[in-house]
Amino acid sequence: MTPNLPLVILVGIMVAAGVTLVLERSLTRILIGFVLIGNGVSVLYLVISGPAGTAPIVGLSDDPMSDPLPQAMVLTAIVITLGVTSFGLALAYRAWQLTGHDDVQDDVEDDAIRRRAEKDETSVTFDEADAALPDEEGSDRPRRIAPRDGTP
Amino acid sequence: MNQIVLLPVILPLLGAGLCLVFGRSAFAQRIISIAILALVVTVAAVLLVRADRFGPQTVNVGGWPADIGISLVADRLSALMLLVSTVVTLCVLLYSFGQGIVEFGRDAPLSVFHPTFLVLSAGVSNAFLSADLFNLFVGFEILLVSSYVLITLGGTGARVRSGTIYIVVSMISSVVFLVAIACVYAATGTVNLAALAGRIEELPSGVSNLLQLLLLTTFCIKAAVFPLSAWLPDSYPTAPAPVTAVFAGLLTKVGIYAIIRTQTLLFPDNDLRTLLLWAAVLTMVVGILGAVAQSDIKRILSFTLVSHIGYMLFGVAIGSTMGLSGAIFYIAHHITVQTTLFLVAGLVEYRSSTTNLDKLGGLARAAPVLAVMFFVPAMNLAGIPPFSGFLGKLTLVEAGVDDHRWLSYVAVAAAIVTSLLTLYAIAKVWNRAFWRPAETGHEAGDDLGHDSHGGSMHGRSGVSTKTERTSTWKAVDDDQQRLPLGMVVPTLMLVACSVALTVVAGPLLAFTTRAAEELQGRSAYVTAVLGGGG
Numbered sequence: 134m135t136p137n138l139p140l141v142i143l144v145g146i147m148v149a150a151g152v153t154l155v156l157e158r159s160l161t162r163i164l165i166g167f168v169l170i171g172n173g174v175s176v177l178y179l180v181i182s183g184p185a186g187t188a189p190i191v192g193l194s195d196d197p198m199s200d201p202l203p204q205a206m207v208l209t210a211i212v213i214t215l216g217v218t219s220f221g222l223a224l225a226y227r228a229w230q231l232t233g234h235d236d237v238q239d240d241v242e243d244d245a246i247r248r249r250a251e252k253d254e255t256s257v258t259f260d261e262a263d264a265a266l267p268d269e270e271g272s273d274r275p276r277r278i279a280p281r282d283g284t285p
Numbered sequence: 286m287n288q289i290v291l292l293p294v295i296l297p298l299l300g301a302g303l304c305l306v307f308g309r310s311a312f313a314q315r316i317i318s319i320a321i322l323a324l325v326v327t328v329a330a331v332l333l334v335r336a337d338r339f340g341p342q343t344v345n346v347g348g349w350p351a352d353i354g355i356s357l358v359a360d361r362l363s364a365l366m367l368l369v370s371t372v373v374t375l376c377v378l379l380y381s382f383g384q385g386i387v388e389f390g391r392d393a394p395l396s397v398f399h400p401t402f403l404v405l406s407a408g409v410s411n412a413f414l415s416a417d418l419f420n421l422f423v424g425f426e427i428l429l430v431s432s433y434v435l436i437t438l439g440g441t442g443a444r445v446r447s448g449t450i451y452i453v454v455s456m457i458s459s460v461v462f463l464v465a466i467a468c469v470y471a472a473t474g475t476v477n478l479a480a481l482a483g484r485i486e487e488l489p490s491g492v493s494n495l496l497q498l499l500l501l502t503t504f505c506i507k508a509a510v511f512p513l514s515a516w517l518p519d520s521y522p523t524a525p526a527p528v529t530a531v532f533a534g535l536l537t538k539v540g541i542y543a544i545i546r547t548q549t550l551l552f553p554d555n556d557l558r559t560l561l562l563w564a565a566v567l568t569m570v571v572g573i574l575g576a577v578a579q580s581d582i583k584r585i586l587s588f589t590l591v592s593h594i595g596y597m598l599f600g601v602a603i604g605s606t607m608g609l610s611g612a613i614f615y616i617a618h619h620i621t622v623q624t625t626l627f628l629v630a631g632l633v634e635y636r637s638s639t640t641n642l643d644k645l646g647g648l649a650r651a652a653p654v655l656a657v658m659f660f661v662p663a664m665n666l667a668g669i670p671p672f673s674g675f676l677g678k679l680t681l682v683e684a685g686v687d688d689h690r691w692l693s694y695v696a697v698a699a700a701i702v703t704s705l706l707t708l709y710a711i712a713k714v715w716n717r718a719f720w721r722p723a724e725t726g727h728e729a730g731d732d733l734g735h736d737s738h739g740g741s742m743h744g745r746s747g748v749s750t751k752t753e754r755t756s757t758w759k760a761v762d763d764d765q766q767r768l769p770l771g772m773v774v775p776t777l778m779l780v781a782c783s784v785a786l787t788v789v790a791g792p793l794l795a796f797t798t799r800a801a802e803e804l805q806g807r808s809a810y811v812t813a814v815l816g817g818g819g
Contacts, residue, residue: 160453174460181471217456224445232442
């Protein structure tokens with residue numbers, strides 16, 4: 134099977150753009166990135182189904198027909214992507230309702246450590262000798278302002 | 286008779302629909318859910334016996350031939366996984382009834398919870414029974430989408446936060462799976478596992494390694510194998526106790542099952558065993574070091590979950606009959622034990638409103654039943670003889686020593702160290718939460734948001750904040766009434782199941798050895814799928 138080069142390049146561009154967006158912090162951008170990757174992969178299924186032919190119904194014509202199996206698969210994949218995306222949008226909306234932004238937040242433990250640092254507390258296992266070392270990068274990062282009242 | 290293979294997938298979906306129809310009646314929802322899951326347990330038991338006696342049970346959905354349509358197969362491995370997972374699901378469902386009744390009263394319907402829980406069960410069954418890569422993907426998606434709903438149940442801030450990470454990671458792994466399926470189809474022209482068994486061997490080794498890596502990446506994300514495991518300890522602890530328990534028991538094991546299935550059936554002689562062994566070693570060691578550093582019961586349990594995935598991967602990576610048999614045995618053991626421990630953590634949270642070890646204490650005296658329910662599965666997890674955890678680890682270690690490669694010896698050493706560190710982490714929980722005397726007051730200012738806001742079903746604070754109790758015997762009587770029977774009995778059932786696994790360990794190990802031989806033989810599976818008609 135010879136793959137269709139323009140389609141392959143299209144898949145590459147869509148997935149690359151999608152990956153860039155997924156690496157963002159905001160859930161909405163992550164979702165747009167996910168949709169791009171998902172659509173890129175759907176196009177990939179067009180690549181693997183080989184050259185286009187007639188409709189895959191036996192007895193319709195003697196010309197070579199398209200491979201119906203990847204089309205069945207890609208339809209399923211599209212439906213699943215749609216469902217997951219709508220769930221993700223609802224989640225992003227809920228996050229925005231609760232916190233006023235939809236950024237993916239940090240790990241609870243990381244948060245606890247940062248709060249300890251801001252309060253200038255040390256943990257039980259902290260070694261005084263390490264205190265002379267310079268701060269970890271990121272501790273001087275500006276604090277995010279997050280209104281918590283939930284009103285849009 | 287083979288048609289019953291369909292039931293574990295169809296029945297829960299039917300039940301989910303019925304639960305939605307009877308959404309206003311809590312009683313009807315409970316009856317439907319229990320009846321459906323009890324029926325599925327029976328079907329799974331029948332399948333297990335039939336798969337053991339007569340070989341793999343196959344059905345071609347809709348009567349299409351296997352390499353075009355979708356086949357469901359229950360061989361020994363699938364049937365065992367199905368039985369263990371449905372028994373655990375049923376117990377967790379009963380536990381959630383207890384919790385729901387306690388928090389919302391007898392008549393409050395959990396309109397979303399029951400249907401979603403049943404759909405999750407259908408997805409897990411579909412993944413275990415599928416003989417088709419794409420149907421496996423669909424099974425994964427069914428269980429993942431219902432797990433998205435369950436992990437964000439109630440939509441509180443903490444759950445949205447942890448759910449976001451879980452959902453984004455799962456979505457990406459699903460896309461990788463789709464790419465893997467596309468590549469497999471492009472290379473071989475089929476996605477049927479049995480047909481692939483022959484065709485992948487004819488491929489150039491570079492192509493087959495690429496396919497294997499793609500599939501392994503997908504399944505390793507789902508199974509939380511070390512470099513891809515960071516999402517799990519962060520996202521599991523905030524969900525309601527029954528949800529965390531069923532996730533911990535089932536979802537990662539579906540990933541491990543998929544690894545075992547593809548490794549044995551598609552890539553029997555592969556070049557990536559060394560890589561898998563390294564992943565197993567790192568998963569075990571890094572996971573357990575995480576558990577040692579934590580001070581919250583649920584987070585400790587999440588890290589031991591990651592760590593013990595390494596044991597199963599170790600058995601698969603060794604690839605001998607004994608290694609596979611040990612891995613399958615270990616999955617059955619670990620599903621029961623880990624679920625039980627998360628349910629007990631839920632009970633601890635219910636009783637003390639926290640699972641933070643810094644705030645707990647005196648539980649052994651105040652709630653002896655709870656202490657026993659924690660102690661037995663905890664020792665089982667740590668691998669103390671004569672429990673099934675010890676037997677599983679022993680089998681894996683023997684398999685590793687028999688492998689006679691230096692890396693296997695490293696893995697054996699890692700397995701033993703991990704086992705000891707598990708005991709240490711568990712002993713820390715025991716000493717601080719159960720053994721030490723209860724303190725009457727706590728230092729203020731230590732409240733750094735460790736509370737996991739997790740226990741109640743809908744994220745509301747269903748448990749009223751209880752005042753600290755002194756550990757007098759009078760208080761004990763008081764507390765025994767406070768632990769609701771509806772939550773204690775299902776937990777005790779699971780504790781009994783995990784002990785029962787120890788009692789039947791001999792026959793079970795013989796069974797898993799037969800399952801491992803069947804996996805390595807491959808021909809039984811292939812002829813059952815491609816030769817058998819629906």
